[in-house]
Amino acid sequence: MRNDIHILIPILLAILAGTTSAASAKGPFENSFTADEARDARKQGRVLGASEVMRIVQRRYPHLRTADTRLVSSDRGGAKYYVKMLSADGRVVEVTVDAQSGRILSTRGN
Numbered sequence: 001m002r003n004d005i006h007i008l009i010p011i012l013l014a015i016l017a018g019t020t021s022a023a024s025a026k027g028p029f030e031n032s033f034t035a036d037e038a039r040d041a042r043k044q045g046r047v048l049g050a051s052e053v054m055r056i057v058q059r060r061y062p063h064l065r066t067a068d069t070r071l072v073s074s075d076r077g078g079a080k081y082y083v084k085m086l087s088a089d090g091r092v093v094e095v096t097v098d099a100q101s102g103r104i105l106s107t108r109g110n
Contacts, residue, residue: 031073047099
């Protein structure tokens with residue numbers, strides 16, 4: 001019986017980890033643009049380029065370092081950039097930017 005528990009615990013942890021990662025896969029990045037879609041949207045003038053958005057965010061938060069940038073479809077038919085920033089002490093700051101205007105919509109973790 002004792003050996004059964006040693007086998008059962010890792011199996012249960014693996015199942016729980018799979019459930020958690022599946023649940024977290026949904027969310028703001030579920031509607032991410034592919035690289036081709038982002039390039040086409042940029043060429044059509046529907047969105048700013050990622051490098052331009054990163055410059056806008058970096059000017060606003062010069063003490064933070066950009067870690068990740070994602071272009072996603074918004075609920076209203078437009079698009080948003082989600083920019084993940086890191087502070088020197090390891091804090092994560094998430095900045096949401098309107099992809100067409102470059103206006104910073106929200107900041108979390110600042």
